[in-house]
Amino acid sequence: MMTSMTYRDALRKALDDAMTDDSSIVVIGEEVGRYGGAYGVTKDLIKIHGADRLIDTPISEPAIVGTAVGAAMTGLRPVAELMYIDFLGMTMDQLANQAAKIRYMFGGQIGVPMVLRTQGGTGRSAGAQHSQSLEAWVMHTPGLRLAMPATVADAYHLLRQSLTKPDPVVFIEHKALYTRKEEIDLDADPLPWGKAAVRRQGDDLVIVTYSRQVFYALEAADALARKGIEATVIDLRTLNPLDFDTVREHVERVGKAMVVSEGVMTSGVAAELAARISEECFDFLEQPVLRVAGEDIPISVSQELESGSVPSARMIADVAARMMA
Amino acid sequence: MDAPVNTNLLELYRTMRRIRTFEERVGELFVRGQSAGSMLHLSIGEESSAAGVCAAMKPQDTFTTHHRGHGIFLARGADPKRMMAEIGGKETGYCRGKGGSMHIADMALGHLGANAIVGGGIPAVIGAGLSSRHLKQDSVSIAFFGDGAMQQGILYESMNMASLWNLPVLFVCINNQYGMGTRIDQATRNTAFDQRAKAFGLNGAVVDGLDVEEVQAAARWLVDEARAGKPGFLSVEVYRFFGHARMDKSPYREEAEELEGRKKDPVLFARNKLIDTGIEEERILDELDKAIAAEMDATIDFAVESKAPPLGSMFKDVYAAGEPEPESVRARIDRVLARDDA
Ligand SMILES: Cc1ncc(C[n+]2csc(CCOP(=O)(O)OP(=O)(O)O)c2C)c(N)n1
Ligand SMILES: [Mg+2]
Numbered sequence: 001m002m003t004s005m006t007y008r009d010a011l012r013k014a015l016d017d018a019m020t021d022d023s024s025i026v027v028i029g030e031e032v033g034r035y036g037g038a039y040g041v042t043k044d045l046i047k048i049h050g051a052d053r054l055i056d057t058p059i060s061e062p063a064i065v066g067t068a069v070g071a072a073m074t075g076l077r078p079v080a081e082l083m084y085i086d087f088l089g090m091t092m093d094q095l096a097n098q099a100a101k102i103r104y105m106f107g108g109q110i111g112v113p114m115v116l117r118t119q120g121g122t123g124r125s126a127g128a129q130h131s132q133s134l135e136a137w138v139m140h141t142p143g144l145r146l147a148m149p150a151t152v153a154d155a156y157h158l159l160r161q162s163l164t165k166p167d168p169v170v171f172i173e174h175k176a177l178y179t180r181k182e183e184i185d186l187d188a189d190p191l192p193w194g195k196a197a198v199r200r201q202g203d204d205l206v207i208v209t210y211s212r213q214v215f216y217a218l219e220a221a222d223a224l225a226r227k228g229i230e231a232t233v234i235d236l237r238t239l240n241p242l243d244f245d246t247v248r249e250h251v252e253r254v255g256k257a258m259v260v261s262e263g264v265m266t267s268g269v270a271a272e273l274a275a276r277i278s279e280e281c282f283d284f285l286e287q288p289v290l291r292v293a294g295e296d297i298p299i300s301v302s303q304e305l306e307s308g309s310v311p312s313a314r315m316i317a318d319v320a321a322r323m324m325a
Numbered sequence: 326m327d328a329p330v331n332t333n334l335l336e337l338y339r340t341m342r343r344i345r346t347f348e349e350r351v352g353e354l355f356v357r358g359q360s361a362g363s364m365l366h367l368s369i370g371e372e373s374s375a376a377g378v379c380a381a382m383k384p385q386d387t388f389t390t391h392h393r394g395h396g397i398f399l400a401r402g403a404d405p406k407r408m409m410a411e412i413g414g415k416e417t418g419y420c421r422g423k424g425g426s427m428h429i430a431d432m433a434l435g436h437l438g439a440n441a442i443v444g445g446g447i448p449a450v451i452g453a454g455l456s457s458r459h460l461k462q463d464s465v466s467i468a469f470f471g472d473g474a475m476q477q478g479i480l481y482e483s484m485n486m487a488s489l490w491n492l493p494v495l496f497v498c499i500n501n502q503y504g505m506g507t508r509i510d511q512a513t514r515n516t517a518f519d520q521r522a523k524a525f526g527l528n529g530a531v532v533d534g535l536d537v538e539e540v541q542a543a544a545r546w547l548v549d550e551a552r553a554g555k556p557g558f559l560s561v562e563v564y565r566f567f568g569h570a571r572m573d574k575s576p577y578r579e580e581a582e583e584l585e586g587r588k589k590d591p592v593l594f595a596r597n598k599l600i601d602t603g604i605e606e607e608r609i610l611d612e613l614d615k616a617i618a619a620e621m622d623a624t625i626d627f628a629v630e631s632k633a634p635p636l637g638s639m640f641k642d643v644y645a646a647g648e649p650e651p652e653s654v655r656a657r658i659d660r661v662l663a664r665d666d667a
Contacts, residue, residue, distance in 0.1 A: 034577055058512040059504055059512070060476045060478065126364055127424065290661060292654065296643070296651040297640060298423075300414070300422065301423065301426075302633055303414060305422065305638070315655075
C-alpha cells in the first residue's frame, strides 16, 4: 500500500513497529519521552510504549551511550539517542573503546546489539558545534556499523534492519531531511541491508554519495541531462557494510567517477571512497576520481558561509560538466 | 560585605532592563527572519544572575557561558549592536558572523566564549585559574552554566581540580528549573546543588534570583574568596519565562505554572524596590526604560543593515593569521581538471 510520509514519521513508525514486535527494545536519551525528541522523531511513543521504554535521561551523554552498551550486553536492545552527532565528542570513549571493541576483546563471547541514533549535517544555521558531518569518525572505527538514510523508505527500513543487527549500529539522520515527504510502499520488500541503491542510471559519469547529498546529486543529474550528460547516481545507504560491488560495477561500466560527501574532504568518507575506486577500478578509469566534499573548515552560523562550506547541487553539476568537457 | 548604596540598585536595574529589552529584540530579529537560525535562547527571567554576578567581577576577571549567555555578556559590558549583528550572522558581529548566539566571545572583556555543548565551557575556567596563578593576573575565572549541566560529569572533574589546586574559580549555575522540556526534579534526585560543591571542598551557596542585590552579595563573597584561593559555587534560583529556544512553546508545562513562575520577575522586583524605598521616582524609571528601548531598537537596525561576511572569509581563522590556510575544495578540483585538460 502506498502512503505519503515524511522522513521523520518514517523513523517514528520504524521505532514504533519495532518496539511492538520486540519487547526488548528501549529508547534512551534526552527528551525522547515526554518531549517526543528534539526533532520530533519519538513524538507520542511514550503514550504507546510507556515511560519504562522511552527513557528520558539527564544531560549526561557518556552515561547514555554507556548505559546502552551495558543494556545491550545483558539482554536489552537499546536505542540510544544523541540529539546532535556533534556530541560524539563527549561519548567517543563509550562508542569507540567500549561498544566497538567488546565483541573482539572478549574473544567473541558477547556482542553489543545497540543502535545509536543521531542526526547531523548543515542547514539550520546551528553553528560550529551543531552542524557537523562526523560519519568518518564512525567509519574509521572497526566494530561499528553505519547507516545513513537519504530517502523516506530507507529511513524506515534501515532503522528496522538496524534493530535486528548483532553489532552496534550508528544510525545518522540528516537534520535537513526530517520534513521531506515521499510516497512509500511499506509492504514492498525492502532492499537488503548493506546494499547500495542506484537512484539514476546513466552512461557518462558515476556519482557515488549518501544521505542528503543524494538529492543534490539527483538535482545535478537533472541539470546535466539538459546538457546531454547522463549520470548514474549511487546512494550507498550504509557505509559499513559498504557495497563496493555496486560501485565497482558502475564505475567499470562508465569509466568516470565522482564521490560526494557533506563531511570535510580531508581523511573523510569521500577520501576513502575515492581511494578505493582508484585502487580497484584503475584500469577502467578515464580520469582521476574527483571528490566533491565539505571544506576543511568548521561550519559558520552565517547562512552564506554555512551553505558555502558544503557541496551544493550546482557545484556537483559544475564539476561534472567540466569532467565531461 | 558592603551595604548596597542607592546607586547600586539603580545600576543593577539598568543592567537587567537592558538585558530584558535586548532579549525581546532578539525575538523580534527572529520574527523578522533576520536571525541566523532559530537556536536563540533568551535569558528573560534570569537577568538577576547575570547582573548580580557580573557586578561582583573585576575588569581582569574572565568567564565562560552556556548557550543562554546574552544577558551575562551584556552585564559584562558588551556592545549590544555587535551582539545583535553576531546573532544575525553578520560581519560586524563579535565573531564576524561565524559564531552566532551560542558562540559569542570577546577577549577584551574576558569572555572566553559561549558554548553550544552543555557543560563544554566549564573546564576552561580551571585552565584560566591556573594561568591566573602562574602569571599573577589576580583574576577570578567564572563558569556560567544551566541546571542541565549539573548532570554532566565534567563539572565534577572540574570542581575537584579547582578545590585540589585552590584555584581562583567560581562555578555559577543559573537554575531556571528546566533543561529543555525536563524539569529539574526529573533530571536529578537531589536539587540542593550547593551540597555537591561542598562535598568537593568548595564554598557553596544557593540564592533566590528574585532579588538581584542578594545575588550580588552572595557573588561578592564567593568571588572575593575565590580570588584568595578558595573556589566556590553559586546556584541562582530563577524561572525560565519562555520556551527553551525560539521554536519551543513549552507544551510540557502548565500555563498556571508559567504564570506563577513569571511572578518571580527580578526586573519588576528591582523596579518596585527602587520606587518603594524612594531611591528613584517611577517617572524617571519610565524614562530610563524608554531610552533603553530606543538603544535596543537601534541594535536591530544595525544588524539588519550590516553585511553578511564575505564568502572567502570562511577559510580565515581556522588557523592563526599568517599560517597556511586550508585549500578550498574547488581549488583542488580545479588543479585536477586543469591537468586533465593538458
Ligand atoms: C552536550 C549537550 N547535550 C545536549 C544538548 C542539547 N541541549 C541544548 S540546551 C539543553 C538544555 C540545557 O539546559 P540547562 O543547562 O538547564 O540550560 P538552560 O537551557 O535551561 O539555560 C540541551 C539538552 C547540548 N547542546 N549539548
Ligand atoms: Mg535550565
